[in-house]
Amino acid sequence: MSCRPNKPHGEGRLSAHLSTPMTPQPSRTTPSSQASGSTSTPPAEVNHPHYLSKPQLTSPAAVNAAIDIFTIDQGHVTLPDDLCPLDALSSILRNISSVFELDVSADLDLTCRNILHRILQFIFDTNTQSALEEDSEIFAHLSSKQKARILAQAIAAFTVIFQRLAQTGEKVTYGVLNREAQLFTESDQRALMQSLIEGGAVFENCTRKSDIAEAILSAIDADEDAATPQPVAADDKQDFMFSPSAAQEHKNMGVPWGFSIMAIN
Template sequence: MSSTSSKCQEGITASLGYLALEAGQLSVPTDNKLLDTLAECLSTFVNIFALEDEEKALSSPSTLETVLKSIFDNENEVFVMEDSLLLVEGLSDQERLSLFLQAVTGMAMVFQHLSLSGATMTPSALERELEIFSEGDERHEMLEKVEASRFLTACYDKKDLGVYLMKIVEDEDEEEDITPENHNHNLVTSWSATKQTINTDSDEWDSSRPCKNMGLPWGFTILALN
């Protein structure tokens, strides 16, 4: 494993430490906001990679939002970025977990991209590299793979999950260790949801950004904000 890959794995492993694991089910603790937990994860990746960053582009208060916007599609980022109780209470434990794992895996891919680019880190360079990542197919494929992962419904070892996420980062053919036969779980769950419309007149909704090609995560129901 290369030095960059080792750092990605270290960041993923450290981030998974924020998850609770009980009776084969992972969950994101609700005592902290998801955004606050992801801020800690981003700080972990920044410290592990220790990229040359004289202008402190990666330490800027706005960096978390910029990174998350490069990872998620417009339709989904609102669930990570907004503090609205209507949105937060509308998420199931599995949906929160999916968003968390997508964010962490995306961060690993972002820092891998930044490390391999060799670019001198400045705010403009960071913005440019994130835009390249955001428009790439690998980002979309990562979101789909995490969303479809059986680890969302059954996990017995965080280490296995970390290895699985790292395979997604490396774009390897991943095979999950957990199988329905081994653990007698129905790990493939069918989700359905009625999609409603978010009030696009809300000052908090950013409609200026181009919409990327991905719909809502499974199970999400958009609540109208009046």
């Protein structure tokens, strides 16, 4: 399989989110409904695993398939010192892709480096992406917990994007991938999810890998309401109000608080 050439960032931008097809819920016939010919589904069963759509059930499996990259050392989530971030991200992408089993166009390889590069463009700011793909020396100087948080953010984002692809019910082409990744980038979910992972205590107080998976899944499933802490960092959407060139400015997402990656000329 081959990859399509990279296209300009922002291709496939839509003005509104597409509606997500809902999986019909099985109905249960009660004695009273048999007499009237009607059927009903008890409200208590709506969220039962038997009634959940495949993407909802697949997300935990995808996250669990990707967390083997982490190790736990004296309660702290760590990564190997000699870890190549691009190799790690490629492995994560392959593992998550294999779980979802999408119907993919013959001319698209969702796990190749060009597609990984494209997806990372939708997830991280320019400096973080550069540290992950081009200048691993910068990544190497991050603390282990900073590295772990960045990779956890990537796992969450990969999972959400593949979940979106599964929910469309369409054959996955480059255009469909570009569209769904762009919609994720423009959503409030991205900033909220990354902020929750960034502030998660699990990276400094962890006893088993399932704790990491639970933290990532909680960030993915977080509702944006009064009970959920909102992101503190300024996102690129806010930047757009001040500068017409904000599309080229740093989004400050994916870089641990108190740490900034300096541009090298």
